[in-house]
Amino acid sequence: MDTYIKKTIAILGSTGNTASTATEILLANKDINLRVTGRSAEKLAHYADKGAEVFIGDQADALFLTKVFTGADVAYLVIPSKLQITDYKEYANQLSDAFVTAIKQSGLKNVVLLSSLGAEHATGTGPIAGLHQAEEKLKSIPDLNILAIRAGYFMANYFGSLGMIKHNGINGGAIKSTIPIAHIAPSDIGKVAAEALLNFNTNGFEIKEVYSPKLYTSTEITSLIGEALGKPELPYIEFTGADFKAGLVGAGLSESMAEMFVEMAEGMNSGLIQPNQSAKEWQNELTTFEDFLPNLVSAYSAN
Numbered sequence: 001m002d003t004y005i006k007k008t009i010a011i012l013g014s015t016g017n018t019a020s021t022a023t024e025i026l027l028a029n030k031d032i033n034l035r036v037t038g039r040s041a042e043k044l045a046h047y048a049d050k051g052a053e054v055f056i057g058d059q060a061d062a063l064f065l066t067k068v069f070t071g072a073d074v075a076y077l078v079i080p081s082k083l084q085i086t087d088y089k090e091y092a093n094q095l096s097d098a099f100v101t102a103i104k105q106s107g108l109k110n111v112v113l114l115s116s117l118g119a120e121h122a123t124g125t126g127p128i129a130g131l132h133q134a135e136e137k138l139k140s141i142p143d144l145n146i147l148a149i150r151a152g153y154f155m156a157n158y159f160g161s162l163g164m165i166k167h168n169g170i171n172g173g174a175i176k177s178t179i180p181i182a183h184i185a186p187s188d189i190g191k192v193a194a195e196a197l198l199n200f201n202t203n204g205f206e207i208k209e210v211y212s213p214k215l216y217t218s219t220e221i222t223s224l225i226g227e228a229l230g231k232p233e234l235p236y237i238e239f240t241g242a243d244f245k246a247g248l249v250g251a252g253l254s255e256s257m258a259e260m261f262v263e264m265a266e267g268m269n270s271g272l273i274q275p276n277q278s279a280k281e282w283q284n285e286l287t288t289f290e291d292f293l294p295n296l297v298s299a300y301s302a303n
Contacts, residue, residue: 009026012059036048037056073110093130146204175265184286185291221289
């Protein structure tokens with residue numbers, strides 16, 4: 001009698017914004033072996049209790065990643081955001097180099113990469129340029145199949161605006177008020193990633209853009225937030241790049257990350273960061289900003 005061999009899926013940064021959702025979905029599937037990774041055994045303990053194989057280590061360590069990838073059928077690759085990192089470009093470069101080394105040494109053949117809208121551009125997009133580098137490095141590996149999930153602007157980023165709204169009575173940023181922005185809820189990315197990992201069918205390099213099909217300007221977003229918070233007159237203020245950077249540094253971001261976010265805003269303003277694929281029917285099932293609003297209201301009330 002033939003022995004059934006379960007599919008082995010590895011997820012990097014398993015407690016992160018998108019990976020945690022993918023992990024929880026895949027844990028419910030008893031027909032796979034799931035490998036979860038992170039730097040804290042305590043944070044991963046509940047995954048182990050549910051049957052996941054736990055790997056503790058630093059994903060910038062190629063030797064660690066080689067162990068994670070060896071014997072895996074497919075892996076989810078993520079470059080986590082680190083707001084206090086002193087040199088973001090070097091950080092992103094180290095992680096993507098570690099991906100490449102580990103993939104080659106382990107023989108892994110299939111990957112799903114969390115990327116971003118705008119990753120087709122090498123420069124002018126802030127932290128997204130690091131994802132461009134990652135895509136290009138992965139594409140250089142012979143016979144590697146890559147699904148790049150190019151995601152929209154995280155709705156969760158607006159949690160960072162709540163302090164400004166509460167204490168200054170404004171919402172603001174360096175993105176122009178009238179620029180339509182493609183948004184996405186991180187949990188939706190996790191759902192798309194889980195489906196892609198479970199039913200991986202990419203040959204070569206493929207791009208899948210993931211964003212809620214309704215695009216919102218910063219003025220529209222601010223109006224929706226204001227209405228939900230009982231502040232219907234809440235204004236959106238366009239900051240200069242210098243003022244925006246100063247505000248980010250004051251909020252605890254490193255100079256490097258603040259500069260990256262200023263450049264990303266400029267990339268949005270210039271049209272570098274926008275969808276290239278038309279919205280698909282399945283995207284109508286994704287979270288709208290109106291759906292996401294209760295999360296912001298809850299966080300606002302809790303602080």
